[in-house]
Amino acid sequence: GENVEQHPSTLSVQEGDSAVIKCTYSDSASNYFPWYKQELGKRPQLIIDIRSNVGEKKDQRIAVTLNKTAKHFSLHITETQPEDSAVYFCAASSIQGAQKLVFGQGTRLTINP
Amino acid sequence: GAVVSQHPSWVICKSGTSVKIECRSLDFQATTMFWYRQFPKQSLMLMATSNEGSKATYEQGVEKDKFLINHASLTLSTLTVTSAHPEDSSFYICSARHQPGHWDHEQYFGPGTRLTVT
Numbered sequence: 084g085e086n087v088e089q090h091p092s093t094l095s096v097q098e099g100d101s102a103v104i105k106c107t108y109s110d111s112a113s114n115y116f117p118w119y120k121q122e123l124g125k126r127p128q129l130i131i132d133i134r135s136n137v138g139e140k141k142d143q144r145i146a147v148t149l150n151k152t153a154k155h156f157s158l159h160i161t162e163t164q165p166e167d168s169a170v171y172f173c174a175a176s177s178i179q180g181a182q183k184l185v186f187g188q189g190t191r192l193t194i195n196p
Numbered sequence: 197g198a199v200v201s202q203h204p205s206w207v208i209c210k211s212g213t214s215v216k217i218e219c220r221s222l223d224f225q226a227t228t229m230f231w232y233r234q235f236p237k238q239s240l241m242l243m244a245t246s247n248e249g250s251k252a253t254y255e256q257g258v259e260k261d262k263f264l265i266n267h268a269s270l271t272l273s274t275l276t277v278t279s280a281h282p283e284d285s286s287f288y289i290c291s292a293r294h295q296p297g298h299w300d301h302e303q304y305f306g307p308g309t310r311l312t313v314t
Contacts, residue, residue, distance in 0.1 A: 115301055126289060126305040127240065172239060181253070182293060183230070184303060186239045 085110040087175050089187025097195050102163055104190045106173035107155040113175040116156050117184070118147060120169045127172060131158070163194045198224050200292050202306035209280055209313055216276045217309045219290030225270035226292035230303065231263075234287040246273040280313045287311075 086109040096102050108116075114135035119127035133140045133147045133156065140147050144163075149156040160167055173187040199222040209215050219229055227248045232240040244265050245253040252265035264276040273292075277284055287310055291303040 117302070124287075124308075124310070126307045128305075129302060132302070181228070181245050182301065182303070183242055183245060184240075184291075185242070189239050 085113055085175055085183075085185040087173060087185050087187040089173050089190060091190060092188060093191045093193070095193045095195060096163055098163060098165060100163055102158075102160045102167070102192055102194075104158045104171055104173070104192070105155060106157070106175075106187045107153075108175040108185075109154065110175070110177075111151075111154065112177050115176050115182075116147070116149060117174050118145075118158050119172045119174065119186075121172060121189075122169050130171075160192075165194050165196055168192060168194045198292075198294070198300070198302070198304040200290065200304045200306040202290055202309050204309060205307060206310040207312070209311070211281055211313055212279055214276055214278045215280055215311060216274055217288055217290075217311075219273045219275070219292070219306050221271045221292040221304070224292075224294055226273075227270060227295045229267060229273040229290055229292045231265065231273070231275050232289045232291070234289060234308075236287075240289060243275075277311065280311070282313045285311055285313045 089106045117132035120130045121127045131145050131147050133149050144161045146159040171190045174184040176184045201220045203218045229246040231243045234240045243258045246265045246267040248267045254260045267273040287308050289308040290306045293303045294300050
């Protein structure tokens, strides 16, 4: 089955700097890669996703890149703000079939004012 | 938008009792719902895939007789934790997605249920 590895587990950056979180996946059949932000005790919130037919997607300060050959994808947050502090999870699934999401281990991002 | 609710938001029960958690898609029909468990400071782990009108598909290591799933309608799935023990204490989250073939592949998450077994 699919296995998703996420790094780093914790990340601390100065406000205004950029943050990058990386994930690798194992199943070449996976073709949908969402990123979630989760605050303590809350549900995961989708912040951006990418499908395997594109290599990069951007939404304001957030971007995701995908390298299908290497089976890795990354989340980039620019001009970080204190409210970006949260736990971020990557995930992978196939658009076909059951569409089960397999999550990475999570990254606790702290933005220092 | 697509909204998923869960009830209750939190529950405390005594060891040996059973607890039922409801997951509802409020504004769309969901042939498939998913149940996750999340321990403190850990990731979401898929427990089972709930299919409307058929048996749930459980992930390896998840006891189907302990975690009973019923998906009786296109908008409701329930998870019953039977004979709960303290080690079952966790944050249980459901998600739902549109029917196959729908353009929207996103999974919409419920707000979660915090279960504490004493």
